[in-house]
Amino acid sequence: MNTHEIYITRCLQIAKNGLGYTRPNPMVGAVITHNNIIIGEGYTSAYGGNHAEVNAINSVKDQSLLKEATLYVTLEPCSHYGNTPPCSDLIIHHNIPNIVIGCMDDNPKVAGRGIKKLLEAGRQVKIGVLEAECKMHHKRFFTFHNKKRPYIILKWAETSDGFIAPQQRDEKKPVWITNTLSRQLVHKWRAEEQAILVGTQTVLQDNPSLTVRDWTGQHPTRIVLDKNAVLDQSYHVFNTQSETLILKETTAKAICDALYTHNITSVIIEGGAKTLQRFIDENLWDEARVFVGSIQFNSGIKAPRLEGEIDSVTRLESDTLTTYQPLNNNKQTR
Ligand SMILES: NC(=O)C1=CN([C@@H]2O[C@H](COP(=O)(O)OP(=O)(O)OC[C@H]3O[C@@H](n4cnc5c(N)ncnc54)[C@H](OP(=O)(O)O)[C@@H]3O)[C@@H](O)[C@H]2O)C=CC1
Numbered sequence: 077m078n079t080h081e082i083y084i085t086r087c088l089q090i091a092k093n094g095l096g097y098t099r100p101n102p103m104v105g106a107v108i109t110h111n112n113i114i115i116g117e118g119y120t121s122a123y124g125g126n127h128a129e130v131n132a133i134n135s136v137k138d139q140s141l142l143k144e145a146t147l148y149v150t151l152e153p154c155s156h157y158g159n160t161p162p163c164s165d166l167i168i169h170h171n172i173p174n175i176v177i178g179c180m181d182d183n184p185k186v187a188g189r190g191i192k193k194l195l196e197a198g199r200q201v202k203i204g205v206l207e208a209e210c211k212m213h214h215k216r217f218f219t220f221h222n223k224k225r226p227y228i229i230l231k232w233a234e235t236s237d238g239f240i241a242p243q244q245r246d247e248k249k250p251v252w253i254t255n256t257l258s259r260q261l262v263h264k265w266r267a268e269e270q271a272i273l274v275g276t277q278t279v280l281q282d283n284p285s286l287t288v289r290d291w292t293g294q295h296p297t298r299i300v301l302d303k304n305a306v307l308d309q310s311y312h313v314f315n316t317q318s319e320t321l322i323l324k325e326t327t328a329k330a331i332c333d334a335l336y337t338h339n340i341t342s343v344i345i346e347g348g349a350k351t352l353q354r355f356i357d358e359n360l361w362d363e364a365r366v367f368v369g370s371i372q373f374n375s376g377i378k379a380p381r382l383e384g385e386i387d388s389v390t391r392l393e394s395d396t397l398t399t400y401q402p403l404n405n406n407k408q409t410r
Pocket residue numbers: 231232233234239240241250251253274275276277278279281282301302303324325326327328331346347348349350351352354377
């Protein structure tokens with residue numbers, strides 16, 4: 077790793093502190109160095125707060141060093157007035173001479189304009205250090221702007237014989253397949269995404285809360301599909317713990333369009349089988365996280381069928397978690 081890569085890596089590391097808090101804004105990380113020593117660091121504050129560059133600049137004790145400093149940042153500094161003034165103006169104002177950028181911002185409000193401003197002010201700008209890593213880090217943001225839909229994570233739990241629910245149940249609550257460790261991990265994931273979506277039957281049969289309880293963080297916006305308006309307000313998804321959006325759209329594409337209109341940059345889809353299968357069949361997903369528990373149902377609702385490239389396999393005590401990404405070559409499938 078060269079010097080630039082080391083500091084961009086540090087930017088990526090601290091940027092992750094913003095995960096789940098900055099949405100729908102990207103979680104940016106920034107580091108300021110002087111003579112190869114870090115003199116300031118910052119990451120994007122919770123939505124409506126400071127951008128990473130502002131926090132990094134504010135954290136520098138001896139501000140006179142800024143005129144000889146290098147600012148590292150995962151994403152191109154903004155050039156527009158949003159909740160805060162443009163960061164590119166702030167960098168210029170503080171006379172920071174060198175700027176190293178991980179990747180460019182595809183947001184049409186920025187798209188190269190931040191860099192242009194810096195260059196016009198005579199600053200040295202280097203673009204594309206650990207570009208692939210920075211693009212991956214900002215995957216929700218880039219998917220939203222480039223594909224005009226949220227970043228989509230599919231998640232379900234199936235029995236070792238391939239069912240997501242038993243044929244019959246006595247009560248309106250989930251029949252648990254996975255262990256408490258896996259269930260806690262799911263709550264962490266919920267806190268990381270802007271929205272969580274389930275189908276009508278899942279609300280009717282499970283009466284889920286879809287909140288973050290076994291982890292700290294913000295509840296995602298709950299999205300429930302209810303084409304025929306069969307759900308009444310007594311279901312847990314309509315309690316006051318978090319906001320809930322009801323959609324009547326039926327295709328995955330139409331759902332994505334609606335979520336885009338609502339400025340939702342990422343969604344975790346937690347079932348049921350029909351809903352998940354619709355997103356799989358329309359090729360509208362970015363990651364799938366599938367738990368296989370140790371129990372068997374022998375009959376019931378079959379798990380979705382998915383063809384994907386295996387990303388990782390993790391054991392969580394008695395459960396196995398396999399993550400997939402859409403196929404782009406003919407590697408392993410399930
Ligand atoms: N183990 C696990 O991880 C999970 C298990 N479950 C279990 O799954 C079961 C429910 O799954 P399933 O029966 O497949 O139902 P879903 O929860 O996927 O809901 C499907 C129903 O919603 C309606 N709907 C409206 N819009 C859509 C849409 N865009 N896509 C899909 N359906 C839509 C469908 O109507 P129409 O067909 O008329 O369009 C259908 O009646 C429950 O028993 C629950 O316990 C649920 C979540 C996770």
